[in-house]
Amino acid sequence: MPPHYMGKSMQIDELIRTEIANKQNDLITLRRRLHAMPELAFQETKTAALIAQRLRAAGLKVEEGVGRTGVVAVLEGAAPHPGRAWTRNKQAQGGHAPDDSPNGPTLLVRADIDGLPIHELTGLPFASSLGTMHACGHDGHITMALGAAETLAKLKSHIKGRIVFAFQPAEEVVQGALAMFDDGLLKKHQPDRVIGLHLWNQMPAGKVFVNRGTVFASADAFRLTITGKGGHGALPHLSVDPVVASAHVMSAVQTVISREVPPNEMGVVTFGQVHGGSAPNVIADNVTLEGTIRAYKPEIRQRIFEAVPRIAQGIASGLRCEAKFDHLYGSPPVINNPEVAMWVAQHAAAVVGEENVGEHEPVSVGDDMAEFLNRVPGCYFLLGAGKPNAAPHHNARFDFEESCLPTGTEIFVRAALDYLQ
Numbered sequence: 001m002p003p004h005y006m007g008k009s010m011q012i013d014e015l016i017r018t019e020i021a022n023k024q025n026d027l028i029t030l031r032r033r034l035h036a037m038p039e040l041a042f043q044e045t046k047t048a049a050l051i052a053q054r055l056r057a058a059g060l061k062v063e064e065g066v067g068r069t070g071v072v073a074v075l076e077g078a079a080p081h082p083g084r085a086w087t088r089n090k091q092a093q094g095g096h097a098p099d100d101s102p103n104g105p106t107l108l109v110r111a112d113i114d115g116l117p118i119h120e121l122t123g124l125p126f127a128s129s130l131g132t133m134h135a136c137g138h139d140g141h142i143t144m145a146l147g148a149a150e151t152l153a154k155l156k157s158h159i160k161g162r163i164v165f166a167f168q169p170a171e172e173v174v175q176g177a178l179a180m181f182d183d184g185l186l187k188k189h190q191p192d193r194v195i196g197l198h199l200w201n202q203m204p205a206g207k208v209f210v211n212r213g214t215v216f217a218s219a220d221a222f223r224l225t226i227t228g229k230g231g232h233g234a235l236p237h238l239s240v241d242p243v244v245a246s247a248h249v250m251s252a253v254q255t256v257i258s259r260e261v262p263p264n265e266m267g268v269v270t271f272g273q274v275h276g277g278s279a280p281n282v283i284a285d286n287v288t289l290e291g292t293i294r295a296y297k298p299e300i301r302q303r304i305f306e307a308v309p310r311i312a313q314g315i316a317s318g319l320r321c322e323a324k325f326d327h328l329y330g331s332p333p334v335i336n337n338p339e340v341a342m343w344v345a346q347h348a349a350a351v352v353g354e355e356n357v358g359e360h361e362p363v364s365v366g367d368d369m370a371e372f373l374n375r376v377p378g379c380y381f382l383l384g385a386g387k388p389n390a391a392p393h394h395n396a397r398f399d400f401e402e403s404c405l406p407t408g409t410e411i412f413v414r415a416a417l418d419y420l421q
């Protein structure tokens, strides 16, 4: 089925094309400005101020400080919908979701805004000199969502319903989405659908990947504290050595993947940090191990979560130590709703051509877009942004092809206009 607006109005189609074409330079300028000013998770105050200022200038209703440093903006369609209040009341009484209401639903567009603690080495004229870096492409995400907001604001006489733009902080520590929910984002705006994108420079620019299922893995950080009894390195029998116990724990925990996760499922347990001890001849009191857990399926994630503390505690206690497991933070796997994905794929095809839209293998990185998708039917798509010999995401030499900026912006605009017709 073609997008709704297409048969109805070639004029809107033309309008979108013109608006996006006129916006290309502005998108690149904005991206470069953002690229030079990356801010870490929950510290994105200047970024948020810039976003808020642009959104206000475009006539949107803006709320700052949502989820500490997030920004929310609402674009009301110009066509009034008396049915909307009715639908909300119905829903409050446990009625049907408003998606099928004639009054126009609410679409949420989510973009993450934080940078990383990386010293940039790209040598780009607009490189960050702050010791922080947009090495994941979130400068591009902000640019495309802002570009879409500004474009849609100009086209609001064609919009029936509302679009909520959520500029989410702290994605890199997968805590920003929940922080925004704690501040009432979903309760207040009750979105019916959510969409977002991640640009991906390991895939060619001009391609769009829309998965009907899993996109990214779950991503959880944990800490194991192995406690023994410190003492003299020459008198181990008078101590309980947590360093030796930690070595056995780390080794044994690897069997979670090789012996407990089914061979055809994906799971990762990585210990990224080991801290313990103070001198070669001193037995430490305790050792802390920190690591990450990844899985594509909630049930596999659950299984690993159950197994890691069990094995750690069993091994530690056999060696007279204690092991304490703490879940530091995390987010579930990013899984798209198949219907929303098919709908987004249609609009991607309208922008880059059907032959350039496909699915991709799930990637074992995480993203707290998962928290949105767990609560609202939605789709997170990957936008090809590859440059020749590009360094990967989170690398100090990371960069992406800026021609993806109008592409992503246009997909947001088309999807929103279609959904809110």
Ligand SMILES: [Zn+2]
Residues within 6 Å of the ligand: 136, 172, 393, 394
């Ligand atoms: Zn990242």
Ligand SMILES: [Zn+2]
Residues within 6 Å of the ligand: 136, 137, 138, 171, 198
């Ligand atoms: Zn990212």
